[in-house]
Amino acid sequence: MSLSPSSRGRRLVAWLALALLALAGAAWWWAIGRPVELPDAPSARIACVSYAPFRGPGETPLDPHAFVSPERIDADLRALSARFDCVRTYSQGQGLSAVPGIAARYRMKVLMGIWLGRDPRANAEQVALGIAAARAHPQVLRGVIVGNEVLLRGELSSAQIAGYLRQVRAALPASIPVSYADVWEYWLRHPELAGAVDFVTIHILPYWEDQPVPPERAIQHVEDVYAKVERAFPGKRVMIGETGWPSEGRPRREASASVVDEARYLREFLRYAASVHMPYNVIEAFDQPWKRAQEGTVGGYWGIFDAQARPKFAMQGPVVEVQRWWLGWLAGAVGAALFVLSGLRRRRWRRGRGWLALGLAGFASGCALAWQARQMSYACRDAWEWTVSVVACVAALFTALRLAGWLAGRLAGAPYKPAPAGRLRFAWLFVLALYGLLLVFDGRYRDFPLGLFELPCAGYALTAWLDERRRMPAREALFLAAWVPVLAAVAVALELGENLSTWLWFALNLLIAVPVFAAWRRARFAPVGTGTMLDGIH
Numbered sequence: 022m023s024l025s026p027s028s029r030g031r032r033l034v035a036w037l038a039l040a041l042l043a044l045a046g047a048a049w050w051w052a053i054g055r056p057v058e059l060p061d062a063p064s065a066r067i068a069c070v071s072y073a074p075f076r077g078p079g080e081t082p083l084d085p086h087a088f089v090s091p092e093r094i095d096a097d098l099r100a101l102s103a104r105f106d107c108v109r110t111y112s113q114g115q116g117l118s119a120v121p122g123i124a125a126r127y128r129m130k131v132l133m134g135i136w137l138g139r140d141p142r143a144n145a146e147q148v149a150l151g152i153a154a155a156r157a158h159p160q161v162l163r164g165v166i167v168g169n170e171v172l173l174r175g176e177l178s179s180a181q182i183a184g185y186l187r188q189v190r191a192a193l194p195a196s197i198p199v200s201y202a203d204v205w206e207y208w209l210r211h212p213e214l215a216g217a218v219d220f221v222t223i224h225i226l227p228y229w230e231d232q233p234v235p236p237e238r239a240i241q242h243v244e245d246v247y248a249k250v251e252r253a254f255p256g257k258r259v260m261i262g263e264t265g266w267p268s269e270g271r272p273r274r275e276a277s278a279s280v281v282d283e284a285r286y287l288r289e290f291l292r293y294a295a296s297v298h299m300p301y302n303v304i305e306a307f308d309q310p311w312k313r314a315q316e317g318t319v320g321g322y323w324g325i326f327d328a329q330a331r332p333k334f335a336m337q338g339p340v341v342e343v344q345r346w347w348l349g350w351l352a353g354a355v356g357a358a359l360f361v362l363s364g365l366r367r368r369r370w371r372r373g374r375g376w377l378a379l380g381l382a383g384f385a386s387g388c389a390l391a392w393q394a395r396q397m398s399y400a401c402r403d404a405w406e407w408t409v410s411v412v413a414c415v416a417a418l419f420t421a422l423r424l425a426g427w428l429a430g431r432l433a434g435a436p437y438k439p440a441p442a443g444r445l446r447f448a449w450l451f452v453l454a455l456y457g458l459l460l461v462f463d464g465r466y467r468d469f470p471l472g473l474f475e476l477p478c479a480g481y482a483l484t485a486w487l488d489e490r491r492r493m494p495a496r497e498a499l500f501l502a503a504w505v506p507v508l509a510a511v512a513v514a515l516e517l518g519e520n521l522s523t524w525l526w527f528a529l530n531l532l533i534a535v536p537v538f539a540a541w542r543r544a545r546f547a548p549v550g551t552g553t554m555l556d557g558i559h
Contacts, residue, residue, distance in 0.1 A: 356387020
């Protein structure tokens with residue numbers, strides 16, 4: 022039976038789509054494995070770095086019973102002394118009071134932190150421990166920072182913070198300067214704190230700004246902010262107490278989190294800092310997995326070293342985002358083999374067209390799932406998150422195999438069978454709608470699982486494109502199909518259209534939603550007597 026021109030055109034479009042999906046997967050993995058030329062840092066040595074030892078599985082400073090042994094701190098500072106002149110700590114107790122004494126062995130300075138929060142009893146304990154440690158090691162201290170981002174968290178008033186600052190200032194010798202640290206905007210909102218400190222400590226994190234700044238413009242932003250704060254506090258020395266860039270996590274508008282962008286920002290910042298001789302501290306020495314519970318994936322990846330104390334990049338020469346990028350191609354090849362094997366029972370396919378269609382679909386699916394697996398390796402915090410993520414990937418693979426079998430049959434000229442839809446498509450629409458709601462109402466720290474949803478969204482779009490049968494979608498499916506692109510569009514709008522990930526998310530939502538309405542329209546306006554089936558969720 023010869024194909025109509027319309028049918029031939031649809032199959033040609035489907036072939037092109039499969040080829041483009043496979044090529045896009047291969048190109049993405051190839052691109053992130055290319056060395057990126059960046060300006061060199063003036064030196065691999067850095068003036069000061071934030072240090073927190075809580076990087077092992079399950080370790081967190083939020084655990085009141087947590088304790089870090091002096092031996093562990095000694096090993097960390099011995100290693101850090103090769104690259105850093107100073108470390109900044111944030112609290113006392115849990116073993117951290119030993120940092121100044123150990124740092125002295127390696128001729129390092131310390132910006133010693135005293136943690137302040139809502140609990141007056143805990144604050145009093147922190148202040149007492151901090152004063153004792155400072156008096157015991159005055160020659161090691163570059164300064165004492167009383168409170169970190171307390172105003173940002175809204176836990177104390179500026180008057181209360183000033184009271185703690187005066188208490189610590191009165192208890193220490195004049196040779197030890199005292200400060201308070203917060204995001205630069207909060208210093209401008211509370212200039213009254215300047216009278217209680219010896220120097221002003223500001224945090225400038227371009228990625229976290231209310232108006233995120235991409236790494237290409239980040240140093241100019243730092244320069245502008247630093248100058249603004251200096252003008253606001255004439256006569257006070259201004260120190261950048263935190264600055265840095267994350268290596269993993271969701272983009273914020275044009276500010277993407279990547280190893281290349283972290284290297285670019287730190288190298289350019291160090292060049293700038295050296296040119297103006299400004300005091301600074303970089304956040305942070307080691308990745309802190311526990312922060313993912315508070316800030317999403319991105320919170321755990323601000324370290325210059327990873328959680329295993331391995332450097333993420335060098336300060337000179339090109340930087341590679343993913344060293345073993347070829348694993349993405351390998352995953353694509355495994356996917357292609359799996360999909361081809363799944364079609365062995367198809368005996369009536371013509372020539373090699375069916376196998377080619379399965380191979381292309383399998384390669385694209387393998388590359389996408391490898392993309393998702395890489396994201397999972399950074400995002401999943403515990404067995405529950407790993408279980409949910411793996412189950413979701415298995416469901417996506419099952420869906421893709423089922424849809425690819427039908428697609429390959431249509432492209433190979435096999436006898437017509439009804440296209441898969443029904444319950445499984447409804448389930449994916451439901452999950453997309455649920456995740457879309459989370460992105461709209463609680464999306465600041467959520468990643469975009471693009472690799473996972475590429476399989477069902479692209480698969481259902483292609484099957485709908487080739488399925489010429491008229492069938493009425495269920496009302497539930499129509500309802501969800503109406504909402505998923507709306508929610509995705511809101512996510513785009515929330516990022517002012519500047520975040521590429523939101524546009525890709527919007528495209529995936531359209532791919533699965535638009536065919537539902539196309540099927541409804543085709544069935545709704547079908548000529549009388551042509552016969553229309555109900556595509557329910559039962």
